[in-house]
Amino acid sequence: MKLVFVPLSFPQDQDGLLAFLISEEWPFHVNTRLTRDKVLSMIKEGSFDGSNHQCFWILDEKNNEIGFIRLFDLDDVDDGHPLFDLRIRASQRGKGTGKIAVKWLTKYLFEKYPTLDRIAGTTRADNTSMRKVFESSGYAKEGHFRKDWPAVDGKNYDTVKYGILREDWSSGKTTPVNWNDKI
Numbered sequence: 761m762k763l764v765f766v767p768l769s770f771p772q773d774q775d776g777l778l779a780f781l782i783s784e785e786w787p788f789h790v791n792t793r794l795t796r797d798k799v800l801s802m803i804k805e806g807s808f809d810g811s812n813h814q815c816f817w818i819l820d821e822k823n824n825e826i827g828f829i830r831l832f833d834l835d836d837v838d839d840g841h842p843l844f845d846l847r848i849r850a851s852q853r854g855k856g857t858g859k860i861a862v863k864w865l866t867k868y869l870f871e872k873y874p875t876l877d878r879i880a881g882t883t884r885a886d887n888t889s890m891r892k893v894f895e896s897s898g899y900a901k902e903g904h905f906r907k908d909w910p911a912v913d914g915k916n917y918d919t920v921k922y923g924i925l926r927e928d929w930s931s932g933k934t935t936p937v938n939w940n941d942k943i
Contacts, residue, residue: 761820763860765829765868768815774803777815780828786847788887792912811835818848818861826852829865841878841923842869846890858893866897870929878925884909885918894922900934 768777781794791798802808808815812835818827827848834842844865848857862881869879881899883890895901903921910916928934 761856761860763821763826763857763864764819764823765816765861765864766819768808768817770803770809773815773817776825777803777808777828780825781847784847784850788884788890789845789847790910807832816865818857820852825849827857827861829861831865831869837873837876841880842876844879844881846881854889858890859896862893862897862899866924866929870926876926878923880921880923882919882921884911885920891920891922897924898928898932898934899924900928900937902937 778796778799781799782796785792786794807813808830812832814831814834816829816831817825818829820826827846829847830845832843832845833840836842846858846861846865848861866879869876880902881894883894885891885904891901899922901920902923903919905919905921907916908919925935
């Protein structure tokens with residue numbers, strides 16, 4: 761599968777982004793169904809553009825918008841780590857899009873920011889597809905937070921955090937986390 765990653769431009773892509781985000785359910789996000797007002801508020805607050813954010817359409821070989829990537833906390837490149845939000849249309853899930861997208865964004869960030877040492881992402885513990893994407897993309901599980909992720913069903917789900925180090929990305933080997941250190 762060949763995918764293309766195209767930067768969004770604001771305000772030109774505002775209507776397209778709005779339509780994309782409200783057209784689907786996002787089952788493993790805090791807000792599983794985004795409303796027009798919520799997305800417009802996020803746009804107005806600068807959640808998708810500016811120095812701290814970058815967004816990309818994921819296009820298939822026919823130029824269809826099949827997904828969206830939002831990179832954020834880019835202001836943390838020198839003293840922390842950026843995060844990302846990945847959304848793939850329901851009809852495209854389970855086809856390898858997530859793995860291609862995570863590998864692309866990892867390469868993009870490490871190449872664009874030479875001082876960047878790590879990238880992190882989180883997902884709900886029950887989002888096994890995304891957890892497999894992280895692991896197959898060289899990310900190590902770095903944290904497990906019990907009942908940390910509020911959901912619309914009223915439950916709090918466990919959150920799992922993954923990260924990748926520049927040295928692991930460069931070498932193609934994932935450094936294991938020492939889960940058994942004792943104090």
